[in-house]
Amino acid sequence: MPGQYIVTLDKLVDPAKAAQKLGLKPTFVYSKALNGFAVPxxxxxxxxxxxxxxxxxxxxxxxxxxxxxxxxxxxxxxAVPRRPGGWTGSTSGTCLSTATSPPTAMARA
Structure with a gap:
């Protein structure tokens, strides 16, 4: 998505405060999958x-x-190939799920 970015921060940096300090208005603040925010x-x-x-x-x-x-x-x-030890739904290097079997909806797809 041109002009839209995901900013990943060091673990100890507060994403909302960092965005505010930089004068940015994030469209989403991440706190679970990564520490950062999405922003144009x-x-x-x-x-x-x-x-x-x-x-x-x-x-x-x-x-x-x-x-x-x-x-x-x-x-x-x-389909993303199955890797030993779990499924991956990401091609960017960030694995958001390490379940040992695909979700039910994916099994029916």
Whole structure:
């Protein structure tokens, strides 16, 4: 999603306070899966955020389809391969679930 970013912060940095300090208005503040926030950024803001203390990473946001889910074109999205020890629903390197079997809805897809 062009212009939309996910900012990941060091563990001890408060995401809401960091966004406020940088003059940003997050669209979402993360506290469970990661420590950070989602925010629209201009190119200048992107440079400032990337160079700010306490910022671990800034990545462009993207929409991902769940494995086996129908896309907007009506075509089934490719399934993510099963890895030993669990399922992964992420292609970005962040695994949000380590369940040993897929959710029921995914099993029926």
């Amino acid at each position: 950024l201009t190119p200048l803001q992107l440079t400032l955020v990337r160079n700010s203390l306490g910022v671990k990473a800034v990545e462009e946001d993207a929409k991902l389809a769940a494995p086996g889910a129908m896309t907007t074109a009506g075509v089934s999205a490719p």
